[in-house]
Amino acid sequence: MTNVLLSAKGIKIRFGGVVAADGIDLDVLQGENLAIIGPNGAGKTTFLNISTGYLRPQAGSITFLGQEITAQLPRTITKLGIARAFQIPQLFLDQTVMENMLIAAASRLGSPSGFRALSALPELSEMERLLDLVGVKLYASRKARELPEGQRKLVDIALALALKPRLLLMDEPTSGVASAEKLEIMDILTSALAKEKVTSVFVEHDMDMVERYAHRVAVWNVGKIQKVGTPAEVLADPKVREQVIGI
Numbered sequence: 534m535t536n537v538l539l540s541a542k543g544i545k546i547r548f549g550g551v552v553a554a555d556g557i558d559l560d561v562l563q564g565e566n567l568a569i570i571g572p573n574g575a576g577k578t579t580f581l582n583i584s585t586g587y588l589r590p591q592a593g594s595i596t597f598l599g600q601e602i603t604a605q606l607p608r609t610i611t612k613l614g615i616a617r618a619f620q621i622p623q624l625f626l627d628q629t630v631m632e633n634m635l636i637a638a639a640s641r642l643g644s645p646s647g648f649r650a651l652s653a654l655p656e657l658s659e660m661e662r663l664l665d666l667v668g669v670k671l672y673a674s675r676k677a678r679e680l681p682e683g684q685r686k687l688v689d690i691a692l693a694l695a696l697k698p699r700l701l702l703m704d705e706p707t708s709g710v711a712s713a714e715k716l717e718i719m720d721i722l723t724s725a726l727a728k729e730k731v732t733s734v735f736v737e738h739d740m741d742m743v744e745r746y747a748h749r750v751a752v753w754n755v756g757k758i759q760k761v762g763t764p765a766e767v768l769a770d771p772k773v774r775e776q777v778i779g780i
């Protein structure tokens with residue numbers, strides 16, 4: 534299939550007696566926002582860790598744009614086009630927002646003289662464009678620690694976009710954010726992804742977010758994928774409702 538961006542086949546990993554992946558098969562399609570849902574400990578984050586090279590599976594393989602990435606180092610996988618945003622934004626809190634962006638750009642470009650050398654280059658205007666895209670350009674010269682949580686999440690997304698990914702993997706993009714702000718962040722996030730033509734996979738516990746923002750949903754349960762489908766299909770499934778959502 535030509536529209537498959539990332540393809541996982543037969544992924545297995547166990548930690549002692551805990552089976553965190555037990556034969557995971559999943560295709561992520563170009564341009565989609567795929568939500569991963571499932572109970573605590575089902576293996577959702579483990580899948581993201583394997584896809585980014587932070588964990589090596591004991592069996593199975595992952596290809597990205599047809600290329601084997603299973604045994605690659607995290608930085609190699611980032612260079613190939615997979616970025617990650619975390620539940621807790623990974624910002625340098627004592628650097629300004631723009632400095633954080635330039636550090637990300639420097640890591641993408643492998644700049645030997647560090648991020649300060651980039652501040653005079655066209656890279657600066659590109660980083661401004663990305664901050665503008667997620668609505669946080671006005672904070673560019675503020676230290677990251679001065680920003681409220683919701684704005685830090687948006688900066689974290691801009692940082693991930695600074696790596697110029699084809700695929701962005703996210704662990705609960707709106708966790709820790711007040712409900713009223715969640716929709717705003719997800720609106721900004723999904724429109725930025727669409728504009729930049731970035732595919733996404735996001736772990737989510739809030740079914741309202743899944744229903745509104747996912748094109749497809751994969752349901753994890755005890756290291757296996759229980760079901761894949763549209764949000765409507767998945768959320769209407771009695772087994773998923775009982776075993777995964779708990780209603």
Ligand SMILES: Nc1ncnc2c1ncn2[C@@H]1O[C@H](COP(=O)(O)OP(=O)(O)OP(=O)(O)O)[C@@H](O)[C@H]1O
Nearest residue numbers: 548551552553571572573574575576577578579580
């Ligand atoms: N590096 C590790 N070493 C040992 N056990 C691990 C490791 N990573 C994950 N596990 C275990 O594997 C299981 C799956 O963990 P994982 O974090 O992938 O679940 P999850 O579905 O993301 O859960 P949550 O929704 O709570 O974040 C858990 O029992 C966890 O304790």
